[in-house]
Amino acid sequence: MAGKSKGKVQVRRVYEEPAGDDGARVLVDRIWPRGLTKAKANLDEWCKQVAPSRELRTWYRHDPELFAEFGRRYRSELADPERAAAMTHLRELTQGGVLTLLTATKQPEISEAAVLAELLQQ
Incomplete structure (x- = not known):
């Protein structure tokens, strides 16, 4: 395939120390992480526009049994x-x-x- 090659997309908790192989670090949550300073987060960007709606987040509640349906709705x-x-x-x-x-x-x-990582790797 001609053109630019796809890079690697990985998912990490924002509370973890940055790693040398993180590349661009982008927070994808709508709400800023509790107790975390901007300096400690060490972000390149905060892309809250891509976050799920409040309604979807509230419905989902990070229930593992609802993840497949959450992914479909998201x-x-x-x-x-x-x-x-x-x-x-x-x-x-x-x-x-x-x-x-x-x-x-x-x-x-x-x-x-x-969900985003999976879509971005396709």
């Missing part, structure tokens, strides 16, 4: 123009480099960041 929300523009921006960040999607959740593997 993918549908990503068609919204503001979220779609944010996704385009995240795709640009993956071109040829590493993108680390950060979330405050205790279970990043069942978060919006996991």
Whole structure:
């Protein structure tokens, strides 16, 4: 395939110490993480436009049994123009480099960041 190569997309908790291989560090939560200073977060960006709606987040409550349905509903929300523009921006960040999607959740593997990482790697 011609053009730019896709980079690596990974998901981490924003509370973890930054790693040398993080590349661009982007927080994808709508709400700023509790108890975390901007300096300690060590972010390149806060892309809250891509976060799920308050209604979807409230319904989901990070219940592992609801993750598949959450992913389906969230993918549908990503068609919204503001979220779609944010996704385009995240795709640009993956071109040829590493993108680390950060979330405050205790279970990043069942978060919006996991859904985004999967979509960005496709």
